[in-house]
Structure formats: C-alpha cells, structure tokens
Amino acid sequence: DVKVTQSSRYLVKRTGEKVFLECVQDMDHENMFWYRQDPGLGLRLIYFSYDVKMKEKGDIPEGYSVSREKKERFSLILESASTNQTSMYLCASSPLGGGNQPQHFGDGTRLSIL
Amino acid sequence: AQTVTQSQPEMSVQEAETVTLSCTYDTSESDYYLFWYKQPPSRQMILVIRQEAYKQQNATENRFSVNFQKAAKSFSLKISDSQLGDAAMYFCAYAPQRPTSGSRLTFGEGTQLTVNP
Numbered sequence: 001d002v003k004v005t006q007s008s009r010y011l012v013k014r015t016g017e018k019v020f021l022e023c024v025q026d027m028d029h030e031n032m033f034w035y036r037q038d039p040g041l042g043l044r045l046i047y048f049s050y051d052v053k054m055k056e057k058g059d060i061p062e063g064y065s066v067s068r069e070k071k072e073r074f075s076l077i078l079e080s081a082s083t084n085q086t087s088m089y090l091c092a093s094s095p096l097g098g099g100n101q102p103q104h105f106g107d108g109t110r111l112s113i114l
Numbered sequence: 115a116q117t118v119t120q121s122q123p124e125m126s127v128q129e130a131e132t133v134t135l136s137c138t139y140d141t142s143e144s145d146y147y148l149f150w151y152k153q154p155p156s157r158q159m160i161l162v163i164r165q166e167a168y169k170q171q172n173a174t175e176n177r178f179s180v181n182f183q184k185a186a187k188s189f190s191l192k193i194s195d196s197q198l199g200d201a202a203m204y205f206c207a208y209a210p211q212r213p214t215s216g217s218r219l220t221f222g223e224g225t226q227l228t229v230n231p
Contacts, residue, residue, distance in 0.1 A: 031217055040123070042205060042221040058218070090159065094217050099147040099209030100166065101217045105159035 003027070006091050006106035014114055019078040021109050023091030030096040032074035033103065034058075034066060037088040049074055050096070081113045116141045118208050120222035127196045128230050134181075135191045135225045137206030145211035148182070148189045149219070154202040162204070165189065167211075193227075201229045 007022035025032065031050050035043040035058075045058030047066040055066050063085060067075045074093075078085055088110050092103040118139045127133035139148070150162040165173045165182050172180050177197075181190045193200055206222040 033218070035221075040223055042118075042120075042223045043219075044221070045218055048218055088157075092159075097217065099211050099217050100164070102149065102161045102164060103217070103219060108157045 004091055004093055004104050004106040006089075006109050008109050009107060010110050010112075012112045012114060013078075013081050015081060015083060017078075017081045019081045019111070019113075021076040021078075021089055021091075021111070023074045023076070023093075023106055024072050025074075025093040025104070026072065027093065027095075027104070028071065029093035029104075030071070031094045031101075031103075032068065033092040033094075034064075034074065034076045035090045035092065036060065037090055037108070043090060046076065083113050085111065086113045087111060116143075116208050116210070116220045118206055118220050118222040120206055120225050122225045123223070124226045124228070126228040126230060127193070129196055129198060131196055132192060132194045133196055133227065135193075135204050135206075135227065137189045137191070137222055139187050139189065139206070139208050139220075139222075141187070141208065141210075143210050143212075147209045147211065148180075149207040149209070150178070150180070150191045151205045151207060151221075152200075152202045153205065153224075154199075159205075163191065196229050198229050198231060201227055203227070 003026045033048040034046045049068045065077045091106040094101040094103045148165045177194045207219045
C-alpha cells in the first residue's frame with residue numbers, strides 16, 4: 001500500500017514564526033499536493049508539484065511556499081505564520097498521468113497558530 | 115474554473131438503511147473523472163469510488179454505487195445497508211482528464227454522515 005507520512009499530527013506555533021510541514025511518500029509518485037481543510041469549505045489546493053524542483057500554485061497559495069528537493073519529499077512552508085493559517089493540512093501523492101490517477105493522502109497535520 | 119457543490123452539510127441514516135449523498139459540479143470539459151472520498155475521525159482520506167465521465171455505466175463498489183447524470187452534472191453516492199463504520203465526512207471531487215494538470219482535484223464542501231444504531 002502507498003504510504004504518505006506527514007511529520008506531525010498536531011503542531012502549535014506562534015504568530016510570525018516560520019513553519020515547516022513535511023510530507024514523505026514511499027511509492028515513487030511524481031505528483032505531490034498540499035491541501036488545506038476548513039469546515040464548510042472542503043479541501044482547497046495550496047500548491048502541487050509534478051517533478052523534483054517543479055511547483056505550481058493551487059487555488060490559495062498566498063502566505064505559503066513549497067520545496068521539493070527530492071522526489072519523495074514535499075515541504076510546505078509558512079513564511080510568517082498568521083492566525084488565519086490555523087487549519088488542517090493534508091498532503092497527497094499520485095503517479096504521473098491524467099485525472100484517473102487517485103490521490104493517496106496522509107493523516108493530516110492540525111496546525112494552530114497562537 | 116471547475117466547481118463542486120455538496121448541498122447537504124449533514125446527513126443521518128439508520129443502520130442497515132440506504133442513504134444518498136448529493137453532489138453537483140460545473141465544468142466545460144468533456145472528459146474528466148469524479149470521485150467520492152471518505153474521511154473517518156482518524157482523518158485518513160480513503161477513496162470510495164471513481165467514475166469516468168466517458169462511461170455511461172454507473173460505478174459500483176460493493177455497497178457503494180453512484181448515480182452519474184452527465185447532462186445534469188450530478189454525481190450522487192448511494193450507500194446501501196449502512197454500517198456504523200460508514201460514519202464519516204464524505205467529499206465529492208472532480209479531476210480533469212488532461213495529464214498536464216497533474217491530476218489536481220477540486221473538492222466539494224463535504225457531507226458529514228451519521229449512522230444511528
């Protein structure tokens with residue numbers, strides 16, 4: 001089975017801190033994604049990557065950046081955390097191909113910014 | 115831009131009964147894929163079922179089936195013989211066919227399903 005591992009299940013940070021959320025997948029997938037999940041809004045795409053060192057903005061990239069130095073690892077960075085970034089963050093991966101490739105998700109990181 | 119709408123924030127069903135969750139979407143594409151994902155309290159998103167838009171036959175997976183109405187842009191999920199383990203948040207999602215899109219998903223708002231014993 002595909003395993004997508006997010007480094008933290010819960011994380012508490014302070015306003016203004018630089019925050020790193022890490023995601024690792026073990027199935028050699030080309031595509032990796034970062035989503036934000038908020039009640040009543042579903043999941044919204046922040047950034048995705050289809051290859052090492054490649055990245056594409058999703059629907060809500062403001063305040064975030066990403067890094068993909070190795071194929072298996074995709075990091076989400078909050079440059080200067082703010083309280084409105086308190087949310088659940090989900091990482092996903094999928095193999096190369098069209099929309100028929102289902103995404104495999106991690107367990108999520110519940111991030112609180114105080 | 116594609117949009118996905120789930121108009122039922124919450125639904126409940128008695129154990130062993132049948133429940134239908136609604137989903138509508140909007141797209142100008144002719145080829146695409148639709149998915150239902152389940153997120154139990156453990157937070158692990160699990161793929162429930164997938165439908166290819168060019169296939170007229172509705173997808174089924176054991177107790178789960180869909181009613182795909184392409185012209186109406188409707189994609190509902192039917193759960194038969196509901197079990198306590200079906201209690202979860204259910205998300206409808208859309209993906210375009212184009213491989214250059216990186217198979218990015220657009221999700222609906224979610225429907226919280228409660229199963230009553």
